[in-house]
Each structure stands twice: as C-alpha cells, then as structure tokens.
Amino acid sequence: MSFLKDSKAKTKKVIFFGDSITQAGAQPGGYISLMKSMLSQQGITDYDLIGAGIGGNKVYDLYLRMPEDVLAQSPDIVVIWVGVNDVWHKSSYGTGTDPDKFEKFYQAIIDKLKAKNIKIILSTPAAIGEKTDFSNQQDGDMNEYSNIIRRIASKNNLALVDLRKAFLDYNLKNNPVNKDRGILTTDRVHLNASGNQLVADEMWRIIKNL
Amino acid sequence: MSFLKDSKAKTKKVIFFGDSITQAGAQPGGYISLMKSMLSQQGITDYDLIGAGIGGNKVYDLYLRMPEDVLAQSPDIVVIWVGVNDVWHKSSYGTGTDPDKFEKFYQAIIDKLKAKNIKIILSTPAAIGEKTDFSNQQDGDMNEYSNIIRRIASKNNLALVDLRKAFLDYNLKNNPVNKDRGILTTDRVHLNASGNQLVADEMWRIIKNL
Amino acid sequence: MSFLKDSKAKTKKVIFFGDSITQAGAQPGGYISLMKSMLSQQGITDYDLIGAGIGGNKVYDLYLRMPEDVLAQSPDIVVIWVGVNDVWHKSSYGTGTDPDKFEKFYQAIIDKLKAKNIKIILSTPAAIGEKTDFSNQQDGDMNEYSNIIRRIASKNNLALVDLRKAFLDYNLKNNPVNKDRGILTTDRVHLNASGNQLVADEMWRIIKNL
Amino acid sequence: MSFLKDSKAKTKKVIFFGDSITQAGAQPGGYISLMKSMLSQQGITDYDLIGAGIGGNKVYDLYLRMPEDVLAQSPDIVVIWVGVNDVWHKSSYGTGTDPDKFEKFYQAIIDKLKAKNIKIILSTPAAIGEKTDFSNQQDGDMNEYSNIIRRIASKNNLALVDLRKAFLDYNLKNNPVNKDRGILTTDRVHLNASGNQLVADEMWRIIKNL
Numbered sequence: 154m155s156f157l158k159d160s161k162a163k164t165k166k167v168i169f170f171g172d173s174i175t176q177a178g179a180q181p182g183g184y185i186s187l188m189k190s191m192l193s194q195q196g197i198t199d200y201d202l203i204g205a206g207i208g209g210n211k212v213y214d215l216y217l218r219m220p221e222d223v224l225a226q227s228p229d230i231v232v233i234w235v236g237v238n239d240v241w242h243k244s245s246y247g248t249g250t251d252p253d254k255f256e257k258f259y260q261a262i263i264d265k266l267k268a269k270n271i272k273i274i275l276s277t278p279a280a281i282g283e284k285t286d287f288s289n290q291q292d293g294d295m296n297e298y299s300n301i302i303r304r305i306a307s308k309n310n311l312a313l314v315d316l317r318k319a320f321l322d323y324n325l326k327n328n329p330v331n332k333d334r335g336i337l338t339t340d341r342v343h344l345n346a347s348g349n350q351l352v353a354d355e356m357w358r359i360i361k362n363l
Numbered sequence: 364m365s366f367l368k369d370s371k372a373k374t375k376k377v378i379f380f381g382d383s384i385t386q387a388g389a390q391p392g393g394y395i396s397l398m399k400s401m402l403s404q405q406g407i408t409d410y411d412l413i414g415a416g417i418g419g420n421k422v423y424d425l426y427l428r429m430p431e432d433v434l435a436q437s438p439d440i441v442v443i444w445v446g447v448n449d450v451w452h453k454s455s456y457g458t459g460t461d462p463d464k465f466e467k468f469y470q471a472i473i474d475k476l477k478a479k480n481i482k483i484i485l486s487t488p489a490a491i492g493e494k495t496d497f498s499n500q501q502d503g504d505m506n507e508y509s510n511i512i513r514r515i516a517s518k519n520n521l522a523l524v525d526l527r528k529a530f531l532d533y534n535l536k537n538n539p540v541n542k543d544r545g546i547l548t549t550d551r552v553h554l555n556a557s558g559n560q561l562v563a564d565e566m567w568r569i570i571k572n573l
Numbered sequence: 574m575s576f577l578k579d580s581k582a583k584t585k586k587v588i589f590f591g592d593s594i595t596q597a598g599a600q601p602g603g604y605i606s607l608m609k610s611m612l613s614q615q616g617i618t619d620y621d622l623i624g625a626g627i628g629g630n631k632v633y634d635l636y637l638r639m640p641e642d643v644l645a646q647s648p649d650i651v652v653i654w655v656g657v658n659d660v661w662h663k664s665s666y667g668t669g670t671d672p673d674k675f676e677k678f679y680q681a682i683i684d685k686l687k688a689k690n691i692k693i694i695l696s697t698p699a700a701i702g703e704k705t706d707f708s709n710q711q712d713g714d715m716n717e718y719s720n721i722i723r724r725i726a727s728k729n730n731l732a733l734v735d736l737r738k739a740f741l742d743y744n745l746k747n748n749p750v751n752k753d754r755g756i757l758t759t760d761r762v763h764l765n766a767s768g769n770q771l772v773a774d775e776m777w778r779i780i781k782n783l
Numbered sequence: 784m785s786f787l788k789d790s791k792a793k794t795k796k797v798i799f800f801g802d803s804i805t806q807a808g809a810q811p812g813g814y815i816s817l818m819k820s821m822l823s824q825q826g827i828t829d830y831d832l833i834g835a836g837i838g839g840n841k842v843y844d845l846y847l848r849m850p851e852d853v854l855a856q857s858p859d860i861v862v863i864w865v866g867v868n869d870v871w872h873k874s875s876y877g878t879g880t881d882p883d884k885f886e887k888f889y890q891a892i893i894d895k896l897k898a899k900n901i902k903i904i905l906s907t908p909a910a911i912g913e914k915t916d917f918s919n920q921q922d923g924d925m926n927e928y929s930n931i932i933r934r935i936a937s938k939n940n941l942a943l944v945d946l947r948k949a950f951l952d953y954n955l956k957n958n959p960v961n962k963d964r965g966i967l968t969t970d971r972v973h974l975n976a977s978g979n980q981l982v983a984d985e986m987w988r989i990i991k992n993l
Binding site: 453454457492496497498499500501502503504505506507510 | 663664667702706707708709710711712713714715716717720
C-alpha cells in the first residue's frame with residue numbers, strides 16, 4: 154500500500170494560467186496538447202497538465218480569478234503566461250495596464266502562490282508581430298513588459314521561460330523577409346503549429362527540471 | 364463619567380478614499396477641510412475626517428493600497444470616490460479600466476470593507492468637463508461608470524453621494540453659456556471653491572445620516 | 574428637340590460621400606437604394622444617386638480621395654456624411670481626428686466643392702450606440718463633432734441633415750429599455766432596415782428642396 | 784557681372800519644416816541657430832536658414848499650413864522633419880496618424896514641393912526615449928514610421944537625414960546604462976545641447992552637398 158502510494162501519489166498537477174494563447178493551447182494541436190503527447194510518447198505519466206487560459210485576460214484578470222481557477226485546484230506547479238493583452242489593449246481599447254500596475258499585480262499573484270507552496274514558472278509575452286527589426290507597433294512595450302517579468306523572476310528567484318527571446322531568435326533565423334506573421338503565429342499573436350511546438354519545447358525544458 | 368464616556372468615546376473615524384481630487388480635498392480649502400470647519404462651527408466633535416487620496420488613482424489602485432491606507436486604520440466609515448482616472452486614462456495613456464473590471468474591483472473593495480463591518484458610502488465621479496449638453500469628450504463613459512456605481516450601491520444596499528448628478532444639476536442652473544470649466548472646477552476635473560463647497564455639503568448630508 | 578433637351582438634360586447627379594455606412598447604403602436595402610426606389614415609385618426620374626462610401630474613412634480620407642471620387646464625376650450635389658471613424662478610431666486604433674483638424678479638413682472639402690459650384694449637404698454622425706441617456710462610450714465626442722458640423726453648416730450657409738438629432742429623437746420614442754443597438758442599427762453603428770429608411774427619408778427631404 | 788552674380792545672387796533659402804523640436808531649433812542654442820553660427824564662423828554667407836516648426840504638428844498639419852508657411856516664401860530647399868507626434872498622439876490623445884495616411888500626406892507634401900522645383904530633404908523622427916534595447920514604449924512605431932520615410936526618400940530619389948539611426952548609434956556608444964533621456968534629449972523627445980549639435984551636424988552634411 155505504501156508502494157502504491159509512492160508510485161501513484163506523486164502526480165504533479167501543472168496549471169497553465171494565461172490568456173487566449175493558452176486557451177487555444179489546450180485545444181488539439183495546442184502547446185499543452187503537444188506537451189501531453191510528448192510526455193505520453195516518452196512514457197512519462199506523473200504529470201497532469203491543465204489549461205486555464207481565457208481570451209482577453211490581462212494580469213489583473215488572472216489575479217481576480219486565481220481563487221477559483223488556480224488555488225481551488227491545488228496545483229503543484231503554475232506556469233504564468235500573460236502580457237500580450239496588457240500591452241495590446243492600450244491601442245485597441247484604451248484599457249491596457251500601466252507598467253507599475255502590471256508589476257504589482259504580477260507580484261500579488263506570485264505572493265499568493267508562494268503562500269500555498271506552489272512552484273511558479275514565469276513566461277515573457279512572445280509576440281505581437283514577428284518582424285525582427287523591432288518595427289512591430291507594440292515592440293517597445295513588449296520589450297519593456299518582458300524586462301519587467303525578467304526582473305520579477307530574478308527578484309523572486311523563479312524559473313523563467315523567455316518566450317520573447319525564443320521567438321525573436323527563431324525569427325532571426327527563419328524570417329528572412331521580415332514578415333509580421335506566419336512564422337510562429339497565424340495572426341501576429343496566436344500560435345501556428347511551429348509556434349505551438351516551440352512553446353511546448355521551451356516550457357517542458359523548464360518544467361521537467363523544476 | 365459614564366455621560367462623558369458616552370459623549371466622547373464615540374468618535375467616528377471617516378476615511379475619504381480616492382484620487383487627486385480627494386488628495387486636494389485634504390488641503391486648506393479642500394472639501395474635507397471645509398467639512399471639518401463646518402463640523403467645528405456646529406460644535407460637532409465626534410467625527411475624525413481623514414483624507415486618503417492619491418493622484419492618478421484608479422479603482423484597482425485603491426484596491427491594492429487598501430490594507431495599509433484603510434484597513435490598518437480601522438475606520439468606522441469609508442467614503443469611496445473614484446472613477447475619473449478609470450475613464451480619463453483611456454485617452455491620455457491607453458490604460459483606463461474596462462467597465463466590467465471597474466465593477467469587479469469596486470465590488471472587491473466593498474467586500475473587504477463589509478468583512479470588517481465598516482460602513483461604506485459610494486460616490487459617482489463628478490466631471491471631466493462641465494458642458495451641460497453632454498459634449499465633453501468623456502461624458503459617455505462618465506455617465507456609464509456612474510451608472511455602474513449606482514448599480515453597485517443599489518445591489519449592496521449602500522449609501523450613495525451622486526456627485527455626477529449634483530454637478531450636472533448645478534451646472535444646468537449656473538452654466539448658461541456651456542463652459543467646460545470654471546463653474547465647479549478649475550480645469551474640468553479638479554474642484555474650485557464652489558466645487559469643494561458643493562462636495563462638502565453633499566457628502567456631509569449622507570455621512571451625518573449614516 | 575429643345576423641349577426634349579430641357580426635360581432630359583436636367584438630371585441632377587448626387588454623390589453620397591462617406592464611410593462604411595454609405596458603402597452599405599448603396600447595397601440592396603441600403604439608404605441610397607431605398608431612395609432610388611422611392612424616387613422611381615414617385616415617377617421622379619431627374620436624379621442620379623451615386624454611392625461613394627469607403628469603410629473606415631475619416632474626414633481626411635474623404636479629402637484625399639476627392640479628386641477621383643467626387644470632382645472627376647462632376648456632381649451637382651454632394652452629401653457629406655462622415656465623423657463616426659474620426660471619433661471611434663481614437664479608442665480602437667489611437668488614430669482618431671482632433672476636433673480642430675476635423676473642422677479644418679471638413680472646411681477644405683467644402684472649399685473645393687464650392688469652387689466647382691457644387692451644391693453641398695452636410696450630415697451629422699448618427700450613432701455609436703443607441704442608448705438615450707448619453708452613456709454610450711463615444712457620446713461626448715459624437716455630440717461635440719456634431720456641434721462642429723452644425724457650426725460649419727451655419728458658417729457656410731449650407732443645408733444640414735441632422736442625423737444625430739433624428740436618431741436620438743427616434744430612440745427616445747422607440748427605445749424604452751435603453752438598448753445600445755437593434756433600434757436603428759444592427760451593431761451600434763451600421764443601419765438596420767429602420768435606420769436605412771430613416772436616413773433615406775431625412776436625406777431626401779433636404780435633397781428635394783435644395 | 785557674372786562674377787557678382789555668382790558670389791551674391793545665389794543665396795539659398797532653406798526652410799526647416801517641422802514640429803516643436805524644430806520650433807525650439809530656431810531658438811538660441813537650437814539646431815538651426817547652431818547651424819547659423821557654424822556657417823558664420825566658416826564664412827559661408829549664401830544660406831538663409833529659416834525655422835518653420837510648430838509644437839504638436841503631425842504630417843497633416845504640415846500639409847495644411849504649407850501654402851502660407853512654405854510655398855509663399857519661395858524657398859530653395861525644404862527640410863521636412865516630422866513623425867514624433869504622429870506616433871506619440873496615439874497614446875496621449877488617441878489622435879495619432881495611421882501609417883498609410885502618414886505616407887499619403889507625406890507624399891502629398893513632396894508632390895507640392897516638387898511642382899515648384901524646390902529641393903527636398905527628409906528626416907526620420909529621432910526618438911521618444913533613448914533606451915537602446917528598443918524598450919521605449921513607442922519604439923515599434925518609431926522604427927516603422929522611420930522605415931516609411933526611408934522608403935519615401937528612396938522612391939522619390941530624395942536626400943535623407945536619418946536621425947533615428949544617428950541617435951541610436953550615438954546612444955549605443957554614449958548611453959551605457961540604458962537611460963531613457965539625458966543623452967541627446969532633455970525629456971526623451973526634445974533636444975539638449977548635444978542633441979542640437981548632432982542634428983545641426985547631420986543636417987548640414989546633407990544640405991551642403993545638395
């Protein structure tokens with residue numbers, strides 16, 4: 154019985170907490186689904202991967218729905234991936250998030266997870282546009298908010314999946330004509346097959362070593 | 364001695380929780396200072412009026428600084444007056460507050476105050492521009508966010524100081540040439556002497572009956 | 574022969590110059606198509622109604638495409654109907670039109686038409702949202718830009734189709750529950766059957782008397 | 784007589800056509816004033832340098848005031864330097880300029896100057912923030928609108944002062960701690976002494992060879 158308990162009870166529940174990109178990530182072909190397939194093929198059975206993405210979410214939407222969507226599920230690990238809408242909604246609705254408020258709510262989420270001894274992985278927002286000469290409209294903010302997340306990760310001594318950097322590096326190699334979409338995204342933001350695979354690879358590399 | 368105790372010990376601590384308008388309200392000539400003078404002149408000594416306004420604050424700024432600036436002070440009554448920046452920052456920074464998020468954070472503030480048995484008074488945002496034909500740029504949102512606050516007050520059975528209505532009524536009588544400032548505000552938003560007096564009167568009328 | 578010439582040569586070419594609402598107005602069921610049917614039923618044959626609407630157009634888009642789309646066609650009358658995107662694009666793209674620039678380009682269009690002795694009819698932008706308590710987000714600007722157009726009409730002694738007023742009056746009678754769409758629009762902006770009929774009626778009333 | 788003609792009659796009138804940066808450029812210490820001093824020190828007397836900058840101007844403001852402020856003065860050379868407000872006003876007022884409209888009005892200005900055989904020099908917008916890792920909020924648009932201007936210069940075979948590139952190159956050498964102001968600007972946008980000198984040098988290098 155203790156043997157059974159040992160071999161069974163160690164399943165690690167991982168919640169992917171984010172926006173529409175993560176919502177799509179739980180669909181067939183999405184990055185969470187790809188990770189599940191990878192684990193299954195490798196015979197790794199002790200991870201339970203759960204998508205908790207909602208379209209349009211900004212950092213304070215995550216904060217507001219933490220109790221039900223994260224804490225109530227008692228996860229072992231939470232991967233936070235947010236920021237695109239905090240930046241994008243500035244120009245599309247006038248309701249983006251100030252950088253200092255972005256940091257405060259991000260830290261408040263971390264504090265609540267830490268208080269429950271939940272392991273935390275941060276991710277930088279990948280892209281709003283894939284042009285590599287930093288001429289995508291939101292590149293300034295995307296770089297700045299990624300800097301903020303890197304600083305939060307460092308300050309809190311947390312693991313970071315630097316998707317902003319990974320996407321740029323990939324595009325520098327694979328986007329020679331400076332297209333704004335179609336390399337890792339379908340529409341400048343949401344992931345195509347290559348994008349989902351890249352995110353699955355980058356995230357799993359960090360999750361497995363946590 | 365018990366008489367003295369009765370008459371003295373019941374000092375009610377009132378915190379005015381808001382943005383730059385409330386920050387100025389605690390200065391000489393501001394609406395909180397005027398209320399203090401009125402009370403003093405009327406020999407009313409059992410109220411302690413405290414300003415807790417910070418310039419630029421939106422509803423979630425109030426939420427974030429509640430623990431230190433409100434709860435830690437154990438007030439009897441909190442007057443919440445917020446909304447101008449939630450609307451205004453849409454066009455001036457791209458970081459205004461979505462209506463549904465405005466309501467959620469407003470309710471979250473109320474829930475925390477209720478949990479401590481603190482009495483709550485809500486106020487609608489008065490003005491960004493004093494023109495009376497609803498041609499001030501933000502009038503649509505100002506009316507909508509005021510509707511939201513009225514709905515929150517009703518749903519939570521809370522007292523409301525409807526400054527949006529009070530300012531419009533006053534301007535309909537006293538602003539015949541449809542000026543955008545100078546009647547109750549200096550700059551379309553912040554209060555002049557008449558504005559401070561009007562707010563002091565409107566607020567005290569509700570506070571004293573709470 | 575001269576009789577025939579007299580009775581035939583007087584066809585008046587009317588160009589409807591505007592945005593997506595006018596682009597749809599030239600489609601079956603649209604306000605221009607309805608006006609054509611009305612004229613046909615009444616045996617009025619001396620008007621040639623031409624749609625020149627392009628989706629997303631702001632006042633300076635009209636200005637830029639005047640030479641080809643208006644002047645090159647030598648119209649007798651031009652009905653200008655613009656303003657919704659000048660207001661709307663402020664929050665949806667950050668590229669709306671400043672009020673003073675709106676007035677300058679509007680006047681520049683009028684000056685070019687006047688120089689060709691083309692008769693001009695102005696229209697106010699009807700609606701971005703049909704709520705009647707001025708709580709539609711853009712109501713402040715919609716009222717202000719309508720005021721600007723009314724002032725331009727007055728200053729230039731031009732006929733005005735005040736659709737902003739007509740839509741509000743209609744909604745005050747027919748929108749008792751303060752809905753934001755579905756009375757005269759499908760989506761807060763673009764016209765449903767009732768909206769197209771109202772615009773056709775209001776415009777024809779002015780055109781026939783010009 | 785031909786000697787006199789050569790030495791005297793050839794004074795070249797140069798108009799610097801732009802926004803607040805150029806308005807300040809005509810003040811003592813400004814880049815136009817510095818250029819005048821340089822020319823005077825070098826004994827170059829056949830240039831008349833004239834500032835025509837107005838604060839807040841976007842590309843279509845330049846277009847609208849061309850007749851009076853440029854064409855009426857019959858310049859030999861016009862240096863166009865615009866773009867900062869076309870980008871900046873997106874977030875500060877919601878009234879920035881769409882990229883395609885920016886290009887159309889820019890080309891319309893060029894066409895009018897070409898029709899008068901006036902020589903034209905274009906400049907890219909230098910900076911809204913001096914951080915060198917492209918994390919200034921408007922960097923994406925600043926790079927994109929600079930690309931547009933470079934394309935216009937190339938298409939029209941016009942001289943270009945690439946201040947965007949010059950400022951970045953200078954900052955990469957002289958801004959090791961990634962400050963957002965104080966290297967070439969006082970406030971992220973307007974020029975300090977070093978900035979005025981850099982612009983004077985860069986512009987004169989192109990003007991003298993035109």
